[in-house]
Each structure stands twice: as structure tokens, then as C-alpha cells.
Amino acid sequence: MDPTVDRVLAEARANGMEIGAQIGAHGYFEAWAVGDAAVMRIPRTLAITRPVVDNSPRFERGEGPLVVGGNRLVSIDKPGPFLDAVLARERKTTSRVLARFVDRIELAGVGVALHEHPPGRTFTNDTSELVPYLPAIARALVELHAVFGFHGDLSFDHIAVDGIDRVTFTDPLPHPSGLVVGTAGYSLPYPPRDLIDARDEGLLVRDLGALAAIAAEACGHPLGFEQHVSRCAHAIFRGAFGDGFWMTDERNDARTRYSSIADPALRGWIEDAVELVLTSYTIGHPSAGTATRYLQALANTPPSDAFVKLRDAMLPLVQRIHESPSLMAFIVAERRRTGARDPVVQAFNACDQALARLPPLLDELYKIFVALFGERPLVEPRKVAHPEEVYAESHDMRTLLVDLEHLFDRTWYTPVTLAEVGGRVARASALIAKLATNNQIQIAARRYINYVEQIK
Numbered sequence: 417m418d419p420t421v422d423r424v425l426a427e428a429r430a431n432g433m434e435i436g437a438q439i440g441a442h443g444y445f446e447a448w449a450v451g452d453a454a455v456m457r458i459p460r461t462l463a464i465t466r467p468v469v470d471n472s473p474r475f476e477r478g479e480g481p482l483v484v485g486g487n488r489l490v491s492i493d494k495p496g497p498f499l500d501a502v503l504a505r506e507r508k509t510t511s512r513v514l515a516r517f518v519d520r521i522e523l524a525g526v527g528v529a530l531h532e533h534p535p536g537r538t539f540t541n542d543t544s545e546l547v548p549y550l551p552a553i554a555r556a557l558v559e560l561h562a563v564f565g566f567h568g569d570l571s572f573d574h575i576a577v578d579g580i581d582r583v584t585f586t587d588p589l590p591h592p593s594g595l596v597v598g599t600a601g602y603s604l605p606y607p608p609r610d611l612i613d614a615r616d617e618g619l620l621v622r623d624l625g626a627l628a629a630i631a632a633e634a635c636g637h638p639l640g641f642e643q644h645v646s647r648c649a650h651a652i653f654r655g656a657f658g659d660g661f662w663m664t665d666e667r668n669d670a671r672t673r674y675s676s677i678a679d680p681a682l683r684g685w686i687e688d689a690v691e692l693v694l695t696s697y698t699i700g701h702p703s704a705g706t707a708t709r710y711l712q713a714l715a716n717t718p719p720s721d722a723f724v725k726l727r728d729a730m731l732p733l734v735q736r737i738h739e740s741p742s743l744m745a746f747i748v749a750e751r752r753r754t755g756a757r758d759p760v761v762q763a764f765n766a767c768d769q770a771l772a773r774l775p776p777l778l779d780e781l782y783k784i785f786v787a788l789f790g791e792r793p794l795v796e797p798r799k800v801a802h803p804e805e806v807y808a809e810s811h812d813m814r815t816l817l818v819d820l821e822h823l824f825d826r827t828w829y830t831p832v833t834l835a836e837v838g839g840r841v842a843r844a845s846a847l848i849a850k851l852a853t854n855n856q857i858q859i860a861a862r863r864y865i866n867y868v869e870q871i872k
Contacts, residue, residue: 418460421446423524428456431523439538444481445587449533454518457529457587459499464489468646468653477601477642481569481589484597484605484649499527501590505614509564513556515576515586534586536578539634546634549577550627550682554714556583557623561707565591565614569598570626572633597649600642601633602626604693605649607657609701620707625693627711628686635677639670639690651697658700667694680723684830685714713831722788727826729784734824737777741766744824746861747817749868760868767861774820774848781823782841789834797839806867813860816847 425448429435435456436449445457464480468487475482482489499520506517518530539546546553553575560567567574568589576584589598591614597605603626608616629639644666651661670690677683689710696702738744745759763770800815819840822828829837851857 418446420526421458421460424458424526424528427524450530453533455515455531455533457531459526459528468649475600475642475645477638478571478599479601479642480597480599481603482597482600482645484653487653489597489646489649499529502588503529505564505588505591511560511563513560513583513585514564514588515584531586534576534584535582536576536584538573538576540572543572543634544636546572546577546630547682549581549583550631550634551715551717552577552581553583553627554711555581556585557627558708558711558715560585561615561620561623564588566616566619567623568619569603570623570630571599571602572630575630597645598622598626600645601638602629602641604641604644605652606693606696607652617704617706618701621693621696621702624689624707624710628689628693631682632674632677632686635679635682637673637676639673643669648697657697661697663694663697667691670694681717681831684723685717685832688713688830688832709835710832713835716834717831718789723829726784726788726829730781730824730826733777733781734826737774737820737824741770743767743770743774743813743817744820746864746868747814747821750871753871760865764861764865767857771848771852771857775845778823778841778844778848785837792835792838794838794842795835797836797843805870807863810860810864810867812847812851813857813864816844816851819844
């Protein structure tokens, strides 16, 4: 045990404090129960320093939490100022999802914090039992981000759940605290655009990645983030974040790990979140609101068998939409670079008939979707980017086919993409109506077949 912690506990007991069981020993604090209603958090001494280099030794899962200090990955070596910085954040916020600060006291010359005991339990020793509570944790994290800002050190130790959906977070990192990393295995170094803003999207996305790592470990398949801390920190230190710093090996390693998760809905959400976090090292920061959108997707995750039922129900629709003559032949030929072969020619010659077949298929698909997932708010879909070689007259047709390509792809549906369905259906329906007037489908198909023929 840390000798500092020993001295604090000895003086606390000598002063008549009712010290109960130790309830947490990960991170910067050891947590001890005080009576029935309070927790005392005692800063402990961590001595971690590693150079920020590509080939630095790998961390162990649970090591830390860490910050980037100069060209080193380090632990906080001054627990007193660290504690005060944490409490400075907590004093400004009263939230049901954050353990309430009670008092700061001195024991054995060490500043310690008293908090209300969070109701419920943590899952450090029973990680798999956390899985049913992940949607509630996601909802609570959205609230924490709104009223408090980033947490910075999400792990099993720092999440307590009471009943069905009451979630309390403990032990956030202070702010600003340099380039926060968090605990190895759960967080990856992720630079904020604004070091002063506790709600900077980069910091919130770090929490999203940590929750994805927690979810994967709860399913029995840890993501192995601890292997990538040094390399990611090195990318940031040399200014490569968002500048083509490829994460191919890390993404492939993560896919190998989460691909074995049995629950398709949760697996899909973890995949989306991990891809967002890791591809950001290549393309840069996601836009404002991204972390909230991904967390809400998990919060609204339907029963896992809903995706299985959707894919089963879609199968005959997918077969019908590709029956000749089918406008889908154009996008298939484009993707496969096959040129204007028979299916495309047949679709071109019967483009009016092929277009007229689409509305009932789209309506039937959407009815199945609503029956399984309910009506969802319409989100305007992203504008489709067309290759320069695509003629302007066929932009509407190609946008329609891109939407249909997603909507009738049984593997496209995940907790994150559910939010896009209504918007894509609405846009596709509007484009079908537009292309059906004044021979626009014939003009668009003629131009599109010219483009397809060029790319073979």
C-alpha cells in the first residue's frame, strides 16, 4: 500500500473517523468508505514516465491515468495540486450523474476529499454484468458532458449503477491538465482544439472511445487500446494527428477483437465508435455534436434481435429491388467497374418502369423499419459527393441510387445508422417523384449510362 495512504488512514482512525472497506484503488485515488454515506478519496503516488516515441514499451491495461507532459507520458507527481484541480471542477457543478463533493480536509498533512457514497455498485470484479446498463450509462454520459464537460478517465471503477438506470460517475480528471490521456486500455490520447474548453469535442470523443472499450471488455473482448497509447501520443507530439497518420494496424486489430461479440447491435455500435476514434488520427477532429450523436445511438439501442429480424424481413425486398429491369444495375456497374452490360442496358431501356417499381418497395421497407425500431426524428442526410466525371443531369439519379444502396444493404444497419434511415427514405421518395416528371429519368439515365461506360 502507498505509505501516504497508510498515514492518512492511521490519522483518520485516530481522530475517530469510521473507516470502512476500501472501495477503489485504481487511478489517482484510493477510495475508502467513511460510515454509511461518505467516501474518502486519498491521492496516491504514481510514478510513471515513458518517452513519447513510436517504439516505447507498451502499457498494461489499467495503468495510469496518464497525461502528456512535454515529450513524456507521465502520471501526476503532485497529488495535492491535482486534487485541488479536480475539486475546482466539481465545486462548480451539481449534477445527479456526478458524485457530490462534500468537503476537503487535511489528514497527516495530505489533502483528501469527501464525497457522498454513490448509490449502487461498480463492476470492476464483474465486468460482464455491466452490459445491460450500457444504454443508461450512455444517457448519463450525455448529461455529464452537457453540465460538466469531459470525464477523462472512464473505467469500470468510476461508474456506479443503482437500480435500472441511475448512473453516477466518480473521479474525473481536472481541467485543464495538459493533454489528457486517461487510463491505458480505455482511453487514447486525443488532442482538443481548445485546451481551455472542457466541452471540446476532442475531449468528449475520448470519453466515447473509453465507453466503447468498456463495452467491448464487458462482452469479453477488450479492445487492446493499451498497446497503442505510445504511438498515438507520438503522432500528436510530432504534429501528425489529422494529417494522414494512418491507423490501419490499430483498426484491423480492433476489428479482430470486437468481431467476436455476439450481440449484433452492441457490436455494431462499438465498431462505429472505434472507427470514429481511430480514423480521426488520419482525418482530424470530428464536428461538434458527434460524441453526443454516437452516445444517443447507444442510449436508444433497441433489443439485439431487432436487427436480426430486420435483416430477415429485408431479404425478399433486396431480391426484388435488384430484379431486372433495375436502376440499381447502374450503381452496381459503377462500383464493380463493369461497364454498360446487359443489366444496365435493360434498366436504361425500361427506366420509367424501373423507377415506378421503387415507391412500393421503399414504403414496405420503411414499414418494417418502423415496426421494429419505431418512428425516429428525421435527420437531414449528408449531401452525396459525386465523381467529377458524373454528368450534372444524372446527379439526382445517382443520389437516389446511393440512398437506395444503403437502405437495401442488410449489413448497413447499426445503432448509429438508424438515425439516418428516415432522412434517406424521405430524400429518396422526393427524388423518385422529381425524376418521374418531364422525362427527367430518361435524361438522367442516358447521361449515367455514358458515365458507366467510361469507367469500365
